[in-house]
Amino acid sequence: MATETRRLALCVVGAGLALAITAGQAGAVERPGAGTTVQPITTGRADHYFQHFIVQIGLERLGYEVAPHLEAQFPAMHLAIGQGDADYTAVHWNPLHEAFYEKAGGDQRLARVGRLIEGAVQGYLVDRKTAEAHGITDLGQFQDPEIAALFDSDGDGKADLLGCNPGWGCEAVIEHHLDAFDLRDRISHNQGQYFALIADGITRFRQGEPILYYTWTPLWVSSVLKPGEDTHWLDVPFSALPGDRSEADADTAQPDGSNTGFQVNTIGILANAAFLDENPAAERLFEVLEIPLEDVNAAILKQHEGETDIEQIRGHAEAWVSEHQQQFDAWVEEAAAAAD
Numbered sequence: 101m102a103t104e105t106r107r108l109a110l111c112v113v114g115a116g117l118a119l120a121i122t123a124g125q126a127g128a129v130e131r132p133g134a135g136t137t138v139q140p141i142t143t144g145r146a147d148h149y150f151q152h153f154i155v156q157i158g159l160e161r162l163g164y165e166v167a168p169h170l171e172a173q174f175p176a177m178h179l180a181i182g183q184g185d186a187d188y189t190a191v192h193w194n195p196l197h198e199a200f201y202e203k204a205g206g207d208q209r210l211a212r213v214g215r216l217i218e219g220a221v222q223g224y225l226v227d228r229k230t231a232e233a234h235g236i237t238d239l240g241q242f243q244d245p246e247i248a249a250l251f252d253s254d255g256d257g258k259a260d261l262l263g264c265n266p267g268w269g270c271e272a273v274i275e276h277h278l279d280a281f282d283l284r285d286r287i288s289h290n291q292g293q294y295f296a297l298i299a300d301g302i303t304r305f306r307q308g309e310p311i312l313y314y315t316w317t318p319l320w321v322s323s324v325l326k327p328g329e330d331t332h333w334l335d336v337p338f339s340a341l342p343g344d345r346s347e348a349d350a351d352t353a354q355p356d357g358s359n360t361g362f363q364v365n366t367i368g369i370l371a372n373a374a375f376l377d378e379n380p381a382a383e384r385l386f387e388v389l390e391i392p393l394e395d396v397n398a399a400i401l402k403q404h405e406g407e408t409d410i411e412q413i414r415g416h417a418e419a420w421v422s423e424h425q426q427q428f429d430a431w432v433e434e435a436a437a438a439a440d
Contacts, residue, residue: 129432131163132381132439138164141186144171146408147319148191150399151216151391153417155190155369158385161432173267178204181372188386190216192370195363196269199343201370211376213386217367219393222270222316223360224261225331226251230310232332239361240281240337248286251312253304256288262297262313263289270362272342274314277361280340287312305330318367318396320404336361384438388431395420 138159142148149169156166170186174197180186182204192201194212204210224239230250231237242248242259251259264270271291278284290297298321301311305325315321325331336359339352353359369386376383399416407416421428 129161129429130436130439131161132436133159133162133164133379136164136379137167138375138379138382139167139170139185139187141170141172141177141180141189142191143173143177144169146403146410146413147400149410149413150396150417150420151190151367153414154391154420155188155216155386155389157417157421158389158428158432158435159382162381162385162435164382174269175200175203175267178210178370181370182209184372184374186372187375188369188371188382190367190369192368193220193269193365194368195349196222196273196365197370199272200269207373209373211371211373213369213371213376213383214389215366215368216386216389217318217391217393217396220317220365220367221360222273222314222362222365224312224314224334224336225325225327226313226334227305227311227325228328228330228332229308236334237332238335238337239277239283242283242286243281245286251310253309254288258286258288259312261287261289262294262301262311263291264314265294266291268294270314270316273362276342277336277340281337318393318400320397320401323397323401324404333358333360335359381435381439385431385435388434391420 140152140156142152152169159166170180172180174191177186177189178192178197178200181189192212194201201210201212226236234247234250236247242251245257248259249257251261253260261274263274271289274289278287278289298313298315301313302324305311311331313321313325315325327333336352339350339359340361341350341352341363352361352363354364369389371383371386376386399413399420402416403413407413
């Protein structure tokens, strides 16, 4: 696994794109990370780099040299961190990635640190026009072949769900739902490249055709297909999640009475446990950093609108730090103090 991980494509970011720090800022904070190189890893997807760069800017302020990001799919990413081939990622979903976490060594090798982005939701949506015309509010209604046929785009009589890529974690929940809700014969789970599938769905929506799709936040999709205006979230018949879970751990119902079939997730930093032991300043930074979900959505929407170059995404992160400079400086100072 170590050799395979080291062959992952390197993204041309890192030390060469370090944030320009003023002399006053640099002198105001101790640099306990000086002389230490940190290895991040992410998926390579543009929508994951915004929060990674915010974390990177904080590490750079602490004196760390941040190596170019390794890239891998979620299962390999967790294994790489557990084996010490990478030090951290800022795209760990808790509890969605629980199985990846355990397979990579669990608490013995890994640590979930902080609550970087709170309130990440997932679920199923349909276009508002079709939902209101046929009273569709729940995924369980797709057991009705007439309802399923409304969303059939390939003529096989089954609804076509624009679903989740293999290896992301969400695909396992969707597959479990199809069995738990007795929908295997009524819904086809389309699992090509998600963003190509959703682009086709948006085209069909704009042509007035029904669509059924899975999505999550933070992401640009709900800025284009606006829930409550263009689309409706669907409830599920009952809570059902894969794996050996207690009833409480499998509960996906929300306080407002809705149930999208997925637990609300926290996107936090997953780090190698030994790295954290050796770098208390980095650990404290990971613990205190927070990015509002709506700010991540806004940054990802800019990418969807064309600002996709890695330098532009780094610029979005730098702008966010500048807009929150007082709070960011306080986080960095607190992290530096943890090294004393």
